Amino acid sequence: MQNRPKGIDAGAFTLAGIAAAFGVASCCALPFLLASAGIGAAWLGGIAMVAMPYRTPLLLIGAACLILGAFLLFRQQRAAARCGPGGACTPRWVRILTLAGLLLGAALLWAGYHYV
Template identity: 80%
Template sequence: MIDPPNQPKGIATATVTLAGLAAAFGVAACCALPFLFASVGIGAAWLGGVAIVAAPYRTPLLVIGALCLIVGAMLLTRQQLIAARCGPGGLCTPRWMRILTFFGLLLGAALLWAGYTYV
C-alpha cells in the first residue's frame, strides 16, 4: 500500500500511542497520580473528577491501554526499520516524531504500571 504524498508520516503510530496514554492516565488518575503529584508538591485535587469517571472502567482501561501501547510499540518498531532502510531523499517518518512517540510509549507504560500497582 502506497501512502499519498501529502499524508504526514507516523500519524497512525502517534494516534495509537496517544490513545494508550489517555487510557493509562485514566487508570492512574485515582491513586497513583495524586501520590506522584503530592510527592513533587503539585496539587492533585483536579484529578478527583477524572478518577470518579474512570474508576468504574478501570479494567477495560487497563486492557485498552495495554493493547494500544503494544500496537504503538509494534508500529514504532516498523517505522524504525523503514527509517533504517530509507535513503536521504526517501519519505520516512521524521526522527523527532519517532522520538516523541517513543517517549509517549514510555510514559504510557509507566502510567499503566503505576495505575495497576498503586490501587
C-alpha cells in the same frame, strides 16, 4: 495515494494508550506522585470518579494501544533504516516523540496498575 504525515498511526495509538493509562492512574497513583512532588492533585478527583468503574477495560485498552503503537514504531524504525538519505520516511523527531509517549504511557499504566 493518501497525503497525510508519516508516523500518524503510531502517534495516534500512543496518544490513545496515554489517555487510557491516565484514566487508570488518576485514581491513586497520580495524586500520590503529584503530592510527593508538592503539586496539588485535587483536580484529579473528578476524573478518578468517572474512570474507576472502567479500570479493567482501560487497563486492557491502554496496554493494547501502547503495544500496537510500539509495533508500528518498530516498523517505522525498520523502514527508516532501509530508506536512506533523501527517502520519504518518518522524520526522526516524530519517532523520538512517539518513543517518549510510549514510555510515558507505559509508566502511567504501570503506576495505575501497581498503586491500586
